[in-house]
């Protein structure tokens with residue numbers, strides 16, 4: 001196959017990208033995105049600040065622009081993200097305790113209700129674990145509402161849209177030897193054992209010199225999958241853009257049946273949150289295919 005989406009589909013997987021609503025008027029961008037990818041994540045437009053700028057007042061203008069572009073072009077959509085300590089609107093940042101807990105529940109119901117039946121998978125909770133060696137939760141206003149906030153979010157999400165897969169999504173949980181990975185693994189194992197509804201783990205997979213790709217990535221994917229959840233690579237980018245590392249990531253996903261798809265976090269290097277100097281994506285700023293693109297396509301075609 002000659003595109004990433006079609007190549008991934010040979011094994012029943014998808015290949016996606018983050019899409020920014022503000023770039024949908026750029027035909028270089030939309031031509032590549034439409035040709036190559038068959039899954040879309042809104043880079044910012046479905047986040048808390050974007051969808052509920054005032055408490056109880058939901059706005060889906062930009063989220064719907066991304067959603068409609070995707071669906072009109074035959075792509076599925078991952079929802080990102082419902083409960084997160086970042087990109088909270090000011091009103092939410094100032095809440096705590098039971099009123100924040102209720103606001104979280106209301107937010108999940110409001111956004112998932114709007115997109116009910118339309119989303120392949122939601123990142124229900126994003127980045128709730130601490131960096132470093134504790135393996136524990138990150139301190140945040142949501143965490144201070146009580147340790148059960150994550151499972152409440154997942155139970156709320158299941159009821160709001162039973163058709164959507166429900167994912168826990170985080171960065172630096174790619175390396176199996178890291179405490180943060182083990183912390184998330186233990187939470188997912190606990191959720192599965194107690195019947196808390198969770199269907200997938202999102203490995204963001206932002207690789208850089210401080211958190212480089214490690215060959216135990218495949219062990220991480222296998223280990224989560226063995227708990228009975230899908231694994232999705234949700235925000236892939238590799239600082240420096242190594243073609244070899246990109247191929248390793250793809251091959252590690254292809255090696256695990258329950259690794260169901262890969263999303264890169266942007267189309268061209270100029271679209272990356274890291275800036276174009278990081279050279280972290282598969283297309284250069286002019287939209288030309290990079291060596292990493294060819295390496296990913298070949299890996300998908302030979303897997």
Ligand code: G3I
Nearest residue numbers: 018043044080081086087126127171204206235265272273
């Ligand atoms: O749209 C405003 C614009 O009006 C304003 O003039 C400008 C000046 O600051 O800001 C623009 O908003 C920015 C937005 O991106 C759109 O470009 C925000 O400041 C900026 O904070 C925001 O960054 C996003 C970041 O999440 C926020 O946390 C990145 O685009 C987005 O790629 C990044 O994505 C995250 C995932 O959601 C979660 N995992 C990590 C990943 C990378 O940080």
